Amino acid sequence: MRPDGLEKGLAPAKVNLALHVTGRRAGGYHLLDSLVVFAGVGDQLTALPANDLALEVEGPFSAGVPLDERNSVLRAAYALRQARDVTQGARLKLTKTLPHAAGIGSGSSDAAATIRLLSEFWGVEPLAPDAPEVLELGADVPVCLSAPTPMRMTGIGEVLDPAPALPACGLVLVNPGVEVPTAEVFGKLERSENGPMDDLPAGLDYAGFLGWLKAQRNDLQDPAEAITPEIGRALARLRRMPGVDLALMSGSGATCVGLTRDMGRARQVARAIQLSEMGWWVAPAPLLS
Known part of the structure; x- marks a missing residue:
């Protein structure tokens, strides 16, 4: 803990660079095979000492965020406190800079950041990704607890294996200002039995990594585009940009991602798109x- 009692934590954007839907379990849960990475942008969480748990939300995407137990931050805080028999509280502040229902795990990453932050703040062991309390928080929370390590995520999201080291590169995240309900996207899948992701070789350079990614899929992209045509427009915009070597959709959308060789190119691309698409x-x- 810092001398002023303030703890800070980043809830980074979760990006699915590949997402294969490989089957369906009884009860309706889809089986996935996905390469999950994390981007160096996200929501920010801070904590101050308090007798009980309280939450304040600010930031450009704070509108409509609940302040009760419907919020993933408070649900995660209560889960950790109960599991570790903590009697302390915390005054939490969440700065929302990631859009909602955007395919980049905003709420799940917030929950994972809460567990990481408060376990240090309270001096207790964090919850393991496969703990029942974590699984109850949501299918993406286990992988978000592994941030910033890239992971291969299988099962319904609970089977995690560290991916080989990936080459440094830049990402340009673009959301065309729309929310896409995940359940609706899965509901439009034409088939749930699809081939798995190829094994990711170790030691790939940037060109090799791009080649591997181009051979993978996001099985949710077609149904997401059918629901939200703006996704296709965002992908086309990224593909036209000099410096973008590959453009794809993350998760269930609508956020699209352009890969660049370095951060200098990523900043140039982002600036050009910001100037031409003010609502994105x-x-x-x-x-x-």
Whole structure:
């Protein structure tokens, strides 16, 4: 803990660089095979001492965010406190800079950041990604607890394996100002039985990594584009930009991602898109590892 009692934590954007839907379990849960990475941009969480738990939300995407137990931050805080028999509280402040329902794990990353932050703040062991309390918080929370390590995520999101080291590169995250309900996207899938992701070789350079990515898929992209045609427009915009070597959709959308060789190119691309698409959310960020 810092001398002033303030703890800070980043809830980084979760990016699915590949997402294969490989089956469906009884009960309706889809089986996935996905390469998940994290971008160096996200929501910010801070904590101050308090007798009980309280939450304040600010930032450009704070509108409509609940301040009760519907919020993933408070749910994660209560889960950790109960699991570790903590009697202290915390006054939490969440600065929302990631858009909602955007395919980049905003709420799940917030929950994971809460567990990391408060475990240090309270001096207790964090919850493991496979802990029942974590799984109850949401399918993406286990992988978000692994941030910033890139992970291969399988099962319904609970089976995690560290990916080989990835080459440094820049990401340009673009959301065309629309929310896409994940359940609706899965509901439009034509088939759930699809081939798995190829194994990711170790030691790839940037060109080799691009080649591997181009051979993978996001099985949710077609249904997401059918629901939200703006996704296709965002992808086309990224593909036209000099410096963008590959453009793809993350998760269930609508956020699209352009890969660049370095952060200088990522910043240039982001600035050009920001100037021409004033209503879009655009953020350059490094791929974390």
